[in-house]
Amino acid sequence: MNGPDGLFGTSLRQPPTNIEAEQALLGALLTNNGVLSRVEEILEPEHFYIPIHGAVYGAARKMVWDGGRADPVTLRPKFEGDLRLRPDETALQMLMRLAGCMVGIAYAAEYATTIRSAWFRRNLFEVCSETADLCCRPGELPDSAVMEGLENRITRIATGSIAAQPTIQIGAAIGQAITGAREAAERGDGLAGITWGYRALDRMTGGLHRGDLTILGARAGAAWAGLSTLSVFTGRRYDIPPHADTSQREPLAPYQWRELEDGELAAASLPMQIDHRSGITVAELRTQARAMRRSRQGLDLIVVDYVGLLSASSDTRSFNLTHRMTEISKDLKNLAGELEIPVLALAQLSRESAKREDKRPELTDLRDSGSLEQDAATVLFLHRDHYYLNKQLGDGNIPRNDRETDEAYSNRCANLIQRTRDSRGKASVYVAKNRHGATGACALQFQDMTTWFRDVDESDHGPAWTVASGDTP
Secondary structure, three states: OOOOOOOOOOOOOOOOOOHHHHHHHHHHHHHOHHHHHHHOOOOOHHHOOOHHHHHHHHHHHHHHHOOOOOOHHHHHHHHOOOOOOOOOOOHHHHHHHHHOOOOOHHHHHHHHHHHHHHHHHHHHHHHHHHHHHHHOOOOOOOHHHHHHHHHHHHHHHHHOOOOOOOOOOHHHHHHHHHHHHHHHHHHOOOOOOEOOOOHHHHHHHOOEOOOOEEEEEEOOOOHHHOOOHHHHHHOEOOOOOOOOOOOOOOEOOHHHHHHHHHHHHHHHOOOOOOOOOOOOEHHHHHHHHHHHHHOOOOOOOEEEOOHHHOEOOOOOOOOOHHHHHHHHHHHHHHHHHHHOOOEEEEEEEOOHHHHOOOOOOOHHHEOOOOOHHHHOOEEEEEEOHHHHHHHHHOOOOOOOOOOOOHHHHHHHHHHHHHHHHHHOOEEEEEEEEEOOOOOEEEEEEEEOOOOEEEEOOOOOOOOOOOOOOOOOO
């Protein structure tokens, strides 16, 4: 027995259209150009089902924007000989026919919404039909690829829908900003978003802002227990020299194992989930993030470590790296706005900064970044002078420059040694772009052994992080 769709299922269904609404809206626009102000924020030419209808709308809109009048007479030259015309109609006849379809100017916005809704449903219809075809050909593509393609295309359709692009009156926007400022003032922390955990950085940026994409750039390179990262992975001591005879390192002392276990318990109390998968798409990230957002725990922040490990959608994987990164960047920005949470993406830097005399990173050092710099509200760079100075110092055999006198060489070596000593344990976060405030440097401490950053006035022996009393896993 056949289901409600009959023998052929969806094969006889027609894509959603409303040609009458298209004709009525264009008739109203050609009769009274004032209609454009009611519909221009709703409609784009591609939303029309009939191609020449979209072309007429686009041409009329441009003519009105340029200060002219759009009617059948003024628009006729633009469509003479157009291959989209009916065989039995001239350009003027087509435009006059559309003008005669005017029903009422008052209903223009309703027509526009109806046309856009039909466009939205047509796109969904097409995506679902193509996905259904793929599902009926098992084995051609892995299940994950079918799901990824569906999620990517639906996300792009949703991004272009009316609901996904709400507008807000400027007075209301300012009111929201003032409300946020009052709430921050009442909290006493001065934060407009989520704390970085570093007071100097919070003061400069106001925290990680909801709905923003933030980029943290750095060169590639168990803090709670105060152990070397090698100690965490090997169970051996790197805080003391290896055995003189065997060159073997001692196992961790009992107190160090206890501190490591204490760190594990402290980490277990953090409300943090880690996805170890490499090469996932933003669509897959979005699916997981939406599920977490609906859960009891909720979702306050997404950290991508690092953006170069994300994969582009199957539609753009054959494109060059910059194009793929541009897509990923825009998708991350849209994800932050959609979920109304901060998205912090880590990015690798090119080696150009290492070639300069001033090693401090710049925006141009974002490696194969596509539009990361443009899409991000805030861009920060980690930098340690000690890393580069120590490399120059090497084993102490500093190379001599051509024609350098003994005195100049001696002074240069002494200066380099002193600068290397002074820079030990110091780091900076450079805020290179900040839509919410000032740019500049924030000083931090850096512990080489644990590769951990701290505020400049923070004790080396304090906890690596603190858990607020209200936090629950």
